[in-house]
Amino acid sequence: MIDQVSPPTAPKCLGLPLREALARGDAVAGTAVPILRHLIGAGDLSIFSEETVARIRGMLADVARQLLDALVGDEGHRVHSPGEVEVVGHALLDNTALVTHLHALTLEWQLTERLQGRLGLDPVASPLLQRALVSTQPLARSEAAAFLSTQVRWCHAQRGMGLPLAELPAELLDIALYTLRTLAGFEPALAERAGVVEDELRRSHDEASTRIGLATKLLATLSQEGGHQGLSISDAGVPLFLTAVATASNQSRDSVLRYTHRSQAVRLALAFRAAGLDDREVRAQVAAFDPSCALPDGLAQIDAVEAAAILSAPPQPRPYAL
Template sequence: MGTFSADHAAHLRPGHLLAAELARSQRAAVATLPVLRHLLANDGPSLVSEAVVARVRGMLRDLATQLHAGGRGPAAVSDHAATEIDALVVQLGVHEALLAHIHTLALESQLAERFEQRLSLDPVLSPLLQELIASDDQAVAELSMNVLAAQTRFMQSQRRMELPLAELPADLFRTALQIGANRDQPGSAAGLAALMASYDEAATRLALLERLVVAMRRAVVACLAFDRAGLALFAQGLAALAGMERAGAIHACHEQQSPRLALGLRAAGLDLAGIERQMLLIAAPGGWLADIAEITPQQARARLGELDAIALERG
């Protein structure tokens, strides 16, 4: 089993200082899900953001409630359903990929609100999205309007600590429905089958964001201007240009993951000056930042791949 120890970090070139910071941030990233599971099972105080944990709890319970109702709406949930819903919450919470996805959504909404306070950056309608809505390209303009509507629904749902089943990626949607089907609840099978029949992954917020970034073609580099793009488009553009998963791009925008953000920006093709500009907006860089200039975008991509592989091995 691979480890990202200090010895391993010392072999990364160039820049021992950058390698050490990447090792530290990687340890923090790998520890996220075990800590999150513990927090979901225990109500005691924690150094981890209470707002994120509360949203994860709320989204798990909302999914469980939807599954219990079999797609028939909250009115179909009886007053005596709490025990069954609690059991569904537990079953959903032990599924690692689903839990990781929900955690990323909670983190994204919290970061969006934080950047709204710090930079006056609208979490729904960023300057770039506004420009794309006014695009002469009809396909881009239409996609942008759909993204605006989806982003509005996302932020509203996050404030209510909700997550519509239909917003899950296809693999996680099927997983959730399978969990909901593994119980004896009258009428739920037909409701879950109806949910499956009506599901359209292309209409989800994440799919719309991906389609919009693809439709932007070379103009996608505009997404790397954080104060213009906003978090949602920045993360999508960074993922596309750096060869990252979108979830990894969201996590990179947390202050504890600033070395990964710098590496991602380098992988996306930014030079040191461009990276510094974005880092000053998102997360304060350390003395290791100068090491980034000695890494090519191809090397940065390779290192991101190594970090992701280690995370998967430990997960």
């Protein structure tokens, strides 16, 4: 689900306005996660919004509490001290991949709330999902119902700045479990228990049954009916739309979420282009995210293959100082 297909080398003849826009966005993206890690650890809220930092800190603490619950085997009935949670949370904070994922989820929730207020998009039951729930295909109905349940739970958790441990992608669950095992290793009495917990959580984890796994399966089933299923934000809703764009453009879903930031509007447009949308559709979808966004000239001349290549190419420095 996260692996990407390497497209051809990016074209070298991009117009100057487009190259400058990409370079500006890359400059912002390159500093985002290191700054976030510093702010979360230090409590400084001067650069990112207070809500962004608080949400990531809250999800880290929630994952830490769930790991501690599993370690002591009390299923959450024990209240862990702030010190215990902080130790595990800070250890988790050391991993860039995990912080990047939590930042992406924060962007998704903020986008969900923003588009609910501006476009009236239901956070749970989009028009596409509602049609799937009454589909003539039993498989589509079943998958839609399963996704609906996980989306309801995710929304509830996000309102409390939490994240179910089972919703982590497999490689990030590995990171969380490695962190737990490393910390428990300092206490001989807990080391053996940590190994048991790790085995249990690995066996019970099913990435295909996570919210994103279910979204991917549902979209694959619906795509059998033909057309660009899920590639309209107003029809698909935020979670299915983001999943559809990531799948169709060969980008990770977390990358597509980062593109929704204002500074990454060009990359968002390129992702839509790589997903197969034409220039008119690309501009309509970008406008749904940000009506005031003015895209640079040249995007219409870039086809889907070239767009995918640009997105997968390493960030480039600015052609000259602005």
